[in-house]
Amino acid sequence: xxxxxxxxxxxxxxxxxxxxxxxxxxxxxxxxxxxxxxxxxxxxxxxxxxxxxxxxxxxxxxxxxxxxxxxxxxxxxxxxxxxxxxxxxxxxxxxxxxxxxxxxxxxxxxxxxxxxxxxxxxxxxxxxxxxxxxxxxxxxxxxxxxxxxxxxxxxxxxxxxxxxxxxxxxxxxxxxxxxxxxxxxxxxxxxxxxxxxxxxxxxxxxxxxxxxxxxxxxxxxxxxxxxxxxxxxxxxxxxxxxxxxxxxxxxxxxxxxxxxxxxxxxxxxxxxxxxxxxxxxxxxxxxxxxxxxxxxxxx
Ligand code: HEM
Numbered sequence: 001x002x003x004x005x006x007x008x009x010x011x012x013x014x015x016x017x018x019x020x021x022x023x024x025x026x027x028x029x030x031x032x033x034x035x036x037x038x039x040x041x042x043x044x045x046x047x048x049x050x051x052x053x054x055x056x057x058x059x060x061x062x063x064x065x066x067x068x069x070x071x072x073x074x075x076x077x078x079x080x081x082x083x084x085x086x087x088x089x090x091x092x093x094x095x096x097x098x099x100x101x102x103x104x105x106x107x108x109x110x111x112x113x114x115x116x117x118x119x120x121x122x123x124x125x126x127x128x129x130x131x132x133x134x135x136x137x138x139x140x141x142x143x144x145x146x147x148x149x150x151x152x153x154x155x156x157x158x159x160x161x162x163x164x165x166x167x168x169x170x171x172x173x174x175x176x177x178x179x180x181x182x183x184x185x186x187x188x189x190x191x192x193x194x195x196x197x198x199x200x201x202x203x204x205x206x207x208x209x210x211x212x213x214x215x216x217x218x219x220x221x222x223x224x225x226x227x228x229x230x231x232x233x234x235x236x237x238x239x240x241x242x243x244x245x246x247x248x249x250x251x252x253x254x255x256x257x258x259x260x261x262x263x264x265x266x267x268x269x270x271x272x273x274x275x276x277x278x279x280x281x282x283x284x285x286x287x288x289x290x291x292x293x294x295x296x297x298x299x
Pocket of ligand 1: 051052055056058059060062063084087088091092094095172173175176177179180198199201202205206208209
């Protein structure tokens with residue numbers, strides 16, 4: 001039975017926006033859920049989250065070593081040396097997470113007979129002409145000059161986040177490895193490259209932390225329809241109401257292709273949602289602390 005309204009702007013009776021379950025004693029109906037993220041995608045996202053926050057908190061005391069908070073934070077981590085060790089452990093896991101993601105992409109390309117299905121179409125994370133259309137419609141909506149746009153599998157800002165992290169990994173990982181193994185790389189590269197790598201590593205870290213801990217967190221958790229927490233990346237499930245109200249183009253396409261039923265999944269357990277709240281809440285808190293420290297140090 002279809003319990004969600006066809007008007008994407010209004011939640012159905014008895015339902016509240018975001019991830020919330022139907023209000024008790026109203027419709028008496030339970031929500032349907034659909035699979036959005038696979039187990040491997042959720043594990044890799046968790047790995048990236050953990051290592052990114054870890055590398056940011058252990059790298060920032062080095063970048064702002066003259067600030068009083070840097071010494072306090074380093075002391076909390078067991079000293080500057082120990083912060084450096086934690087940074088390298090986090091970096092190693094982060095590189096493994098990234099390598100696993102690329103390996104899974106290659107496996108997917110082989111299974112689908114080439115890279116083209118990954119590069120093109122509504123399921124692809126590569127920007128498509130439709131994204132330009134979506135950006136224009138979004139800005140019209142922001143100024144009240146049009147209806148709220150309805151998205152497919154990925155919104156334009158999710159694609160932006162993905163590629164920012166993808167290329168960011170190459171830059172921050174590459175420069176970090178140069179800093180980690182200078183003797184090895186000095187056999188291959190001139191000395192000035194190490195000065196550039198130090199600059200690039202620190203500036204890219206600021207850019208990445210500044211972006212992830214503000215825009216990415218805002219889009220995922222602070223937007224009015226998501227506040228205070230979107231648990232979809234932890235549970236892997238999206239409610240029928242959310243799918244229909246935010247990703248109507250995807251919903252309609254799945255219906256048209258006769259694939260909606262195969263995406264249906266059991267509702268996330270209370271434990272899975274709690275896990276999302278605790279892990280997501282911790283990352284939000286630590287990220288916000290990092291932003292406060294960066295802004296305090298810059299000004
Ligand atoms: C992905 C792989 C990464 C590798 C291999 C790596 C490696 C390194 C190494 C070897 C250092 C020098 C540490 C020391 O002198 O003890 C360093 C410094 C630093 N790292 Fe990373 N790191 C990585 C990722 C990150 C990430 C994700 C961030 C932040 C979001 C970050 C932020 C920093 C900062 C701020 C510094 C201090 C830079 C400076 O002193 O100018 N790193 N990193």
